[in-house]
Amino acid sequence: MDAIVLGAWVATGLTLLIFSFLYKDNPLFKLAEHLYVGVSVGYVIVKTYDTVIVHLVVKPIVENGEIALLIPVAIGMLMLTRYVPKAAWMSRYAFAFIVGMGAGLAIPRTVSSFILKQVEDTIRPLLSMAGSDGVTFSMNLLNPASHLNAIIILIGVSSVLFYFFFSIEHSGVGKAVARTGILFLMISFGAGFGYTVMARMSLLIGRLTDLIEFSDASYGRPTVWLSLLTVGALFLLARRGREQPPDIH
Amino acid sequence: MIFLRRQLPLLITLVTGLLFAAQYYVPHPASEQMLTSATKWLQIVGGFALILGVTSLFHQHAVKIRRQEAGWGYSLVLYVGMLGTIAVGLWTNGKESVEGTMTAFGWIYNYMMVPLQGTMFAILAFFIASAAYRSFRAKSREAAVLLVAAVIVMMGRVPLGEYLIPLSGDVSSWILNVLNSSVRRAILIGVSLGAVALSFKIIFGVERSYLGGGKE
Amino acid sequence: MTLSERMLKIDRRIIFLMIGLCTLLPLLYPVGLPIKISSEVRGVYDHIESMPEGSVFLLSIDFDPASKPELYPQAIALLRHAFKKNLRVITMTLWVSGTGMADQLVTQVAKETGKENGTDYTFLGWSPGGQAVIINMGQDLYSAYPSDYRGKSTKELPILEGVRSLKDVGYMVSLGAGRPGVEEWYVFGKDKYKFEMGGGCTGVMAPGLYPLLRSGQINGLIGGLRGAAEYENLIGQKGKAVAGMDAQSATHLAIIALVIMCNLFYFSLRQQRDG
Numbered sequence: 003m004d005a006i007v008l009g010a011w012v013a014t015g016l017t018l019l020i021f022s023f024l025y026k027d028n029p030l031f032k033l034a035e036h037l038y039v040g041v042s043v044g045y046v047i048v049k050t051y052d053t054v055i056v057h058l059v060v061k062p063i064v065e066n067g068e069i070a071l072l073i074p075v076a077i078g079m080l081m082l083t084r085y086v087p088k089a090a091w092m093s094r095y096a097f098a099f100i101v102g103m104g105a106g107l108a109i110p111r112t113v114s115s116f117i118l119k120q121v122e123d124t125i126r127p128l129l130s131m132a133g134s135d136g137v138t139f140s141m142n143l144l145n146p147a148s149h150l151n152a153i154i155i156l157i158g159v160s161s162v163l164f165y166f167f168f169s170i171e172h173s174g175v176g177k178a179v180a181r182t183g184i185l186f187l188m189i190s191f192g193a194g195f196g197y198t199v200m201a202r203m204s205l206l207i208g209r210l211t212d213l214i215e216f217s218d219a220s221y222g223r224p225t226v227w228l229s230l231l232t233v234g235a236l237f238l239l240a241r242r243g244r245e246q247p248p249d250i251h
Numbered sequence: 252m253i254f255l256r257r258q259l260p261l262l263i264t265l266v267t268g269l270l271f272a273a274q275y276y277v278p279h280p281a282s283e284q285m286l287t288s289a290t291k292w293l294q295i296v297g298g299f300a301l302i303l304g305v306t307s308l309f310h311q312h313a314v315k316i317r318r319q320e321a322g323w324g325y326s327l328v329l330y331v332g333m334l335g336t337i338a339v340g341l342w343t344n345g346k347e348s349v350e351g352t353m354t355a356f357g358w359i360y361n362y363m364m365v366p367l368q369g370t371m372f373a374i375l376a377f378f379i380a381s382a383a384y385r386s387f388r389a390k391s392r393e394a395a396v397l398l399v400a401a402v403i404v405m406m407g408r409v410p411l412g413e414y415l416i417p418l419s420g421d422v423s424s425w426i427l428n429v430l431n432s433s434v435r436r437a438i439l440i441g442v443s444l445g446a447v448a449l450s451f452k453i454i455f456g457v458e459r460s461y462l463g464g465g466k467e
Numbered sequence: 468m469t470l471s472e473r474m475l476k477i478d479r480r481i482i483f484l485m486i487g488l489c490t491l492l493p494l495l496y497p498v499g500l501p502i503k504i505s506s507e508v509r510g511v512y513d514h515i516e517s518m519p520e521g522s523v524f525l526l527s528i529d530f531d532p533a534s535k536p537e538l539y540p541q542a543i544a545l546l547r548h549a550f551k552k553n554l555r556v557i558t559m560t561l562w563v564s565g566t567g568m569a570d571q572l573v574t575q576v577a578k579e580t581g582k583e584n585g586t587d588y589t590f591l592g593w594s595p596g597g598q599a600v601i602i603n604m605g606q607d608l609y610s611a612y613p614s615d616y617r618g619k620s621t622k623e624l625p626i627l628e629g630v631r632s633l634k635d636v637g638y639m640v641s642l643g644a645g646r647p648g649v650e651e652w653y654v655f656g657k658d659k660y661k662f663e664m665g666g667g668c669t670g671v672m673a674p675g676l677y678p679l680l681r682s683g684q685i686n687g688l689i690g691g692l693r694g695a696a697e698y699e700n701l702i703g704q705k706g707k708a709v710a711g712m713d714a715q716s717a718t719h720l721a722i723i724a725l726v727i728m729c730n731l732f733y734f735s736l737r738q739q740r741d742g
Contacts, residue, residue: 005353009362016363020370024377024483036325038367040332042564043305045364047337048356049563052345053593054298057614058291074292078299084463094260094462100296101461102264103289105450106271107598107655112450115654115684116443120436123682144421146428146681155681158433159440166441188393190434192400193426194674197691199379199401200408201537201670203718204692206376206490207711208536209369214494275659287606290599294611297596301563346616347567351574360567365532368564372533376718380486381479384725388733398730402723408693410500411716420503427677436678 010216014224017209018232025236124159126152158186261456268454335359400426469739471732482725489721493713502712507680508697510687511665514638515548522637523630524554525662527652528572530644531564534669538642539572540695540708541667545640546576548702555626556588557636559612561600561647566593570616584617585624592616597647598655605633605660633660642667642689649676653684667694 019034059075062068081096083089128149130138140148164176165183172180217225271289274282312326340356343349347357389395406412407423452458518524526545530538549556560569573590582588591612594600603611608631609621621627629635639662641652649666657664663686666676670691679685689698692715695708 005358009358013362013366017366017370020367020374023374024480032322032325033328034367035371036329037332037363038371039308040329041336041359041364041367043308043329044333044336044340045360046301046305046563047333048340048345049566049593050298050301050595051341054295054595056345057618058295058298058594062613070288071291071295074295077292078296081296081299081303084303090463091256094256095263096296096299097461097463098260098263099267100293100300101453102267103271103293104598105264105453106268106274107602109272109447109450110275111654111658112443112447115658116439117447119682119684120440120443120678123678124433124436143425143429146425146432151429154429155433155436158430159437162434162437163441166437184393185396186430186434188396189400189426190431190674192397192402193404193423193431194671195397195401196404196408196423197670197673199383199405199670199719199722200691200693200715202373202376202379203486203490203715203722204537204670204711205369205373205534206486206718207494207692207714208539208707209366209373210487210490210494210714211536211707211711212366212369214491283606287603287610290596290603290606291610293599294594294596294603297599301595347570348574349617351578357567357571361571364564365535365568368532369535373536376490377483377486380718380722380725381482383722384477384482384729385475385479387726387729389730398726402726405719405723409716409719410502410712411720413503414500424505427674428681431674432677432681435675436681439675439678 007221010221011224011228014213014216015228017213018228022232022236028236028239030232030235030239124156126156128153157182162186257462260462261459265454265456268450272454400430469736471736471739474732475729475736485721485725486718489717490714493717494711497710497713499709500713500716502693502696502700502709504697504701505694507688507690508694508701510680511545511640511667511689512548512687512698512701514663514665514686515545515552515554518552518554518637520553522554523557523635524549525557525559525633525636525639527639527641527643528558528560528565528569529562529641529648530568530669531562532568534644535568536707536711537669537691537695538644538667539568540692540706541642541689541698542569542572543576543706544695544698544702544704544708545642545667545689546573547580547704548698550576550580550582550587551702553587554637555630556582557591557626557630558588559591560593561597561651562644563593563595566616569593585615585619586626589621589624589626590616591621598651601633601647601652601655602659605656608632633662636660636662638663638665640665640667643672644669645672648672649679649685653679657684665689 016034016037019030022028023031059071063071077096077099080092083092128139130140130149139150141150142148143150145151161179161183165180165187168176170176213225217223271286274286308329312329315323315326316330336356336359339359343354343356345356346354347360348354353361387398387401389398403419404423404426406416407419407421413420449458453461515524526542526549528538528542546556546558558569558573560566570590570592573588577584577588584590592615594611596603600611608627612621614620615624633639633656639652639656641649641664643649643652643666649668649672653664656662664684665687666679666685667689668676668691670693673688673690673694676685676688680688689695692708692711696712699706699709
């Protein structure tokens with residue numbers, strides 16, 4: 003049996019073990035779940051060792067004499083003092099460096115990218131002076147850059163910001179603005195739900211596509227045989243569960 | 252000792268924070284060189300942080316196995332999976348493929364990790380359907396608006412929906428590009444303002460939770 | 468118990484079965500309905516189409532196996548397009564769990580299009596630190612990635628000749644499933660290093676990226692499996708995304724039917740109680 007065929011059987015088996023959760027929580031699912039965590043952690047450790055220790059630290063130091071790289075290694079080691087209760091306070095230096103630098107790097111870039119640029123695009127000209135007709139106002143809803151849509155976006159942004167940020171009592175005009183904000187929010191959440199459904203269904207389509215592929219005779223039809231085996235195992239587990247009522251103590 | 256344990260870390264945060272915020276506005280070669288070196292350091296320290304994050308599981312499951320607590324067998328599976336992956340990974344120099352040929356580490360990744368992780372998230376499809384059936388009810392006007400928007404977008408983003416109701420594609424595109432954009436923009440501006448405020452609080456030592464608990 | 472009450476308390480496994488069948492049957496018996504191209508996806512396609520031969524294209528594959536069904540087809544389609552246009556393709560990932568997948572897909576498309584590693588394309592692999600990697604690449608690409616995935620020195624790779632930092636990149640696309648992803652590439656990359664940028668993302672993330680699209684901070688957006696299917700249509704090479712669209716249609720209609728049924732039963736129950 004070559005590695006790919008064996009892989010198809012293993013992948014199919016593990017997929018079905020996870021899917022068995024749809025029937026109910028059971029030992030087969032728990033087994034696969036713990037294996038998933040173990041393999042993932044092992045994978046991350048290996049990749050981090052190979053990338054950081056070998057390629058970013060040891061090689062540059064040995065081949066190019068970049069001794070300064072020992073400083074981040076020392077900071078990293080300080081971080082690991084979290085495992086030694088008496089020395090755990092030393093990890094604060096590492097976290098202070100990471101968090102301080104992260105905050106410093108983020109401030110100007112966030113202001114520039116997400117505040118100024120977004121505000122700039124919201125406050126756009128509501129009329130255009132371009133073209134031979136002089137002043138124009140485009141009403142095309144299907145063109146997101148039309149003047150009508152620019153006004154709708156301005157109303158949406160302002161009313162949602164008002165709803166979220168102004169702590170004055172929402173009455174009179176304020177109530178109308180806040181209600182407009184809620185309306186916009188609901189539409190956006192609805193769109194978000196629609197897209198979330200799309201995403202989740204896509205993931206299922208991906209897994210089922212693999213199962214269909216592995217039902218091919220060239221792999222020995224693991225999907226068919228292992229589905230039967232999983233159903234059989236679930237049946238046996240359910241029967242054993244009925245025979246041995248849970249301990250009430 | 253209090254200086255070393257409490258004030259020095261806060262001082263490091265203050266200095267690095269202000270330094271790198273100011274660096275953005277100083278494009279001098281020396282300042283740029285400092286940014287290059289410091290971000291390289293941050294890359295390396297980031298690797299250690301990742302290890303710190305994932306290895307916290309070690310202790311928890313080791314205790315379970317040692318005391319043979321309920322479900323210790325699963326913890327053993329976790330350990331076997333982890334140690335097996337590490338052994339194979341180190342043996343293949345952490346490479347999933349060499350010159351296009353899959354290694355044993357690549358095999359574990361492709362035929363164990365990918366289906367396990369993929370399926371773990373794929374089962375959410377079933378639960379979102381069940382949740383939609385159980386709780387997506389037009390109990391108020393707002394809920395009705397949300398529901399209608401969701402249905403339009405769900406119709407408009409698939410070929411069958413566009414085929415059955417040709418207008419749904421254009422309407423969902425308008426909802427996403429205009430109505431949704433404006434809301435997400437307001438949220439983005441708000442969240443960014445909050446993030447900037449939090450960054451300042453961290454730099455000036457008002458927010459200190461990142462230092463962790465423990466003795467002074 | 469009335470019919471409405473019984474229906475509202477239906478065993479969830481019946482719903483699971485319905486969704487499973489709605490996904491499985493169209494995959495086994497596809498119909499192939501036409502897919503309309505959106506302006507968001509066309510934005511990315513048109514930009515790559517307009518790039519002259521030999522331009523530098525950076526693709527950051529920022530997802531893991533959890534989002535593979537949505538973003539893997541996007542990556543395949545983008546790489547096929549970039550290789551067809553004879554661009555110099557640099558690939559990398561900011562997600563450690565995505566490294567194996569990224570390596571596999573880049574190798575697969577390069578092999579199918581006859582491209583050579585190191586000359587026509589490179590896979591730099593993964594590096595930790597997220598935003599730090601992006602900034603470091605903007606400052607000095609060779610510092611962020613001293614070697615490629617194979618361990619070869621990046622300074623000696625012919626494909627990286629003249630590419631010292633992100634400033635030398637013609638077009639960049641991040642296929643992101645979360646953080647770090649499209650937003651981080653903009654904030655820590657494009658904001659300072661001024662390269663042109665497009666995005667690809669999962670369906671869950673797509674609505675949140677529209678503000679960046681509208682403000683022109685990204686010039687196109689490929690959202691979820693639907694976006695991938697549109698791109699596959701644009702390059703004329705149908706793949707897994709187009710194949711999955713019928714199942715996507717069926718499941719969406721199934722969910723809509725469930726929502727309508729749930730509301731019908733809910734209102735009928737309410738009417739009975741009020742009456």
